[in-house]
Amino acid sequence: MIKVVDLHKSFGKLQxxxxxxxxxxxxxxxxxxxxxxxxxxxxxxxxxxxxxxTKGKIWIGDQEITNRKTDIMKVRQNVGMVFQHFHLFPHMxxxxxxxxxxxxxxxxxxxxxxxxxxxxxxxxxxxxxxxEYPNRLSGGQKQRVAIARALAMSPEVMxxxxxxxxxxxxxxxxxLEVMKSLAHTGMxxxxxxxxxxxxxxxxxxxxxxxxxxxxxxxxxxxxFAAPKSKRAQEFLEKML
Amino acid sequence: xxxxxxxxxxxFVPSIPFILEGVLVTxxxxxxxxxxxxxxxxxxxxxxxxxxxxxxxxxxxxxxxFRGTPLVLQLMIIYFGLPQIIGFEIEAFPAAVIAFGxxxxxxxxxxxxxxxxxxxxxxREAAMALGIPxxxxxxxxxxxxAFKNILPALVNEFITLTKESAVVTVIGAMDIMRRAxxxxxxxxxxxxxxxxxxxxxxxxxxxxxxxxxxxxGRMRKSD
Numbered sequence: 001m002i003k004v005v006d007l008h009k010s011f012g013k014l015q016x017x018x019x020x021x022x023x024x025x026x027x028x029x030x031x032x033x034x035x036x037x038x039x040x041x042x043x044x045x046x047x048x049x050x051x052x053x054t055k056g057k058i059w060i061g062d063q064e065i066t067n068r069k070t071d072i073m074k075v076r077q078n079v080g081m082v083f084q085h086f087h088l089f090p091h092m093x094x095x096x097x098x099x100x101x102x103x104x105x106x107x108x109x110x111x112x113x114x115x116x117x118x119x120x121x122x123x124x125x126x127x128x129x130x131x132e133y134p135n136r137l138s139g140g141q142k143q144r145v146a147i148a149r150a151l152a153m154s155p156e157v158m159x160x161x162x163x164x165x166x167x168x169x170x171x172x173x174x175x176l177e178v179m180k181s182l183a184h185t186g187m188x189x190x191x192x193x194x195x196x197x198x199x200x201x202x203x204x205x206x207x208x209x210x211x212x213x214x215x216x217x218x219x220x221x222x223x224f225a226a227p228k229s230k231r232a233q234e235f236l237e238k239m240l
Numbered sequence: 241x242x243x244x245x246x247x248x249x250x251x252f253v254p255s256i257p258f259i260l261e262g263v264l265v266t267x268x269x270x271x272x273x274x275x276x277x278x279x280x281x282x283x284x285x286x287x288x289x290x291x292x293x294x295x296x297x298x299x300x301x302x303x304x305x306f307r308g309t310p311l312v313l314q315l316m317i318i319y320f321g322l323p324q325i326i327g328f329e330i331e332a333f334p335a336a337v338i339a340f341g342x343x344x345x346x347x348x349x350x351x352x353x354x355x356x357x358x359x360x361x362x363x364r365e366a367a368m369a370l371g372i373p374x375x376x377x378x379x380x381x382x383x384x385x386a387f388k389n390i391l392p393a394l395v396n397e398f399i400t401l402t403k404e405s406a407v408v409t410v411i412g413a414m415d416i417m418r419r420a421x422x423x424x425x426x427x428x429x430x431x432x433x434x435x436x437x438x439x440x441x442x443x444x445x446x447x448x449x450x451x452x453x454x455x456x457g458r459m460r461k462s463d
Contacts, residue, residue: 048369050369073371073372073373074371075371076368076369076370076371077370077371079369080369081366081369083366083369087360087363087366088366089366089381090385091384091385091388100372100380101370101371101372104372104376104380105370105371105372105373105376149370150369150370153370153371
């Protein structure tokens, strides 16, 4: 589903990613963890070209998105993204946030987009907020709407960039629950997270990044029980 | 000879309707110039934030020239100077609209540019991540948020435009100012008609201010 080969990314002289190679299979849920500054967010943002790789290749499905001829807008329609700070459109109601892109980008009729939007809002437990503006919602509610907004485009892949890091502790759970049920539907998911418990429970694989390199790639049971590298051991000691 | 105040408003009462007719002229010039300035201002602002270096350079140069020279000079160049080049006369009214429109475009483009820059860059990223094309993103997501923030500055610009429009007097457009001046000339007394003109301008500006507040209130509904 996702194939990454020798991915490099530099910001000026700062090398953030130093050659990452991995694959994520269809339906797989991958947790990307690592210390801050390890390049995990940059890695995720390369997967929908919010950051342009300096070197290396990425395939989503059978499309090489790093090829200049690929229509990246088309690819992005198929790759949902959820941000740390939600980035809901504040001048649109919750439902409009969900229907805007499907209508504008995919040309879906309003009634159909709204029906689908309401269905998604029910799934994330926020149907009664459909006509509210985002500023009236709590952080956890905003993030659930943001997940629903991404799902409204019917993507095949979902990227999560620290989806619970900006939330008050009591709101983390409601967002993780939504993500967990999404994982059970067979969605392909790549999640940058600091929630070790969630990674252990939900992820099929853990990618541990440090210093711009993929240091470990293992199932959570192995990774959390017996990390092979010293850097992962140190990291886990601090986290757990 | 005393220095006593020697004002006589009653002799100007019959001239008030004549001066008031200028309100329509002033409003027409201001409204059309504001539309022109706003449309051009949006385009110039998009040039300034865009990736095309040539367009950015052009928009910056445009702003620099129109902010760096007097408005009355720009007006006179268009009205008195331009016919030399294009070979036909321009009426005072279109000349005024063009001069004020071009001039305020420079200021408005700066206001809009700042407004766009102030929109959280996450909004842009969210739109990009959804595959929303640049044009739709600007029109439906970035600009509406930018306008909400810059509305007070825009209203301010339109108020300035309303007051500055009085310089069309120099090219003979029959606006409030010109009419007051004519009436003064007829009666050899300028204080009273100019004061009347001042009151009219002040009322116009107050109406604009109130309209601005009303629009602002409506746009804040999502807060």
